[in-house]
Amino acid sequence: METFAEGARAWVRHREQLLPCTVSSCEDGDLVLTTDYGEVICLQSSEVSREKLYAMHLSSINGVEDMSTLAELHEAAIMHNLYIRYWEDCIYTNIGSILAAVNPYKQIPGLYDPAAVDLYSRHHLGELPPHIFAVANECYRCLWKRHDSQCVLISGESGAGKTESTKLLLKFLSVMSQNSYGTPPSERTTRVEQAIVQSSPIMEAFGNAKTVYNNNSSRFGKFIQLHFSEGGHIQGGCIVDCILSLPHFSHRLKCRLPQGLSKC
Incomplete structure (x- = not known):
């Protein structure tokens, strides 16, 4: 004993x-x-x-950035690790190649500013603390390393932050696109991100509902597709929405892109 x-x-x-x-x-x-x-x-x-x-175990006492390294792999240890990191404002935690995100329900200074985008764009996955920008950067790099399409699946309950995570991914990819285009820093915007995100309300008007965590909870899945040129910049994109209560109904919506970029 x-x-x-x-x-x-x-x-x-x-x-x-x-x-x-x-x-x-x-x-x-x-x-x-x-x-x-x-x-x-x-x-x-x-x-x-x-x-x-x-x-x-010591790994559960101090917490770890990657839960695949926990010595105690049971539900309580996983939840406890997320809990102690949450109170340290570390809302992102890796589980191998999976990123677990906890909605902080507040603004965390510096977490998504341009300096963070620049920092994660210059490092490989695992070299820096877990972050959604690290996932976005890995996908962007793998387009050229593997010469194949890449996909990020964002899943979670109502109010978990799925829409915000999508916006952050688009923000990072938009910056990388403009970097490849050679756009001067003073003229950079999140044009593609805005074009795609602003298309969402048209579809959301048909299937939203209020929940205890979210006043504007989507009732459907959403697939956002971006098309990159060989030079690394975004040339087009589209949104496919599927209302979950009507699994056989889907709608394809082409986004309005900035002048100079072609539509898909």
């Missing part, structure tokens, strides 16, 4: 759930545990077992 000192971090199984906790006191084998959610649990020495309580 494991021994626990006061202040030790551990996992306790309580009401069929595994909870992160701290040992508040340890006297004569009896333990008083305080979970990270404020609940106090008292265990007598006869109740302490490996199935009921065990020490937390």
Whole structure:
């Protein structure tokens, strides 16, 4: 049986759930545990077992940027890792090649400014902390490395931030497109991003609903397609929407692109 000192971090199984906790006191084998959610649990020495309580691994205590490196791969460890990173304003966490994003419901200074776009555009995936710009940059690079189409799947519940994540991907790709075009920094805009995003309300008017997390929740899936030239700049794009309640209905909408760019 494991021994626990006061202040030790551990996992306790309580009401069929595994909870992160701290040992508040340890006297004569009896333990008083305080979970990270404020609940106090008292265990007598006869109740302490490996199935009921065990020490937390260092990787779970400090948190990791890539959850595939967690020594404890269970649901509680994954949720706890996201939780401690969230409170440090680290809303992005990798799971191998998958990026998990937690909506902070606030603005985080510097997270998406031009300096961040420039920084992630100059590094490969995994060289910098997890970020949606790292995913966008990897896709952009792979277009030329693999000479094949690339796809990013964004999924989540209502209010998770899917629409905002899409806008951020388009923002990054728009900047990369203008870099390849040689557009002077003083004249750079997010023209393609705006053209595609501004097309969305036309379709959203047919299938939106209000939820507890979102006043404008889409009732359909959305596929945004961008076409790049061999020089690396965006030449065209389109949006395909499929209303989920009517799986056989879909609508193809060509976006209005800036002058000088061709339509798909």
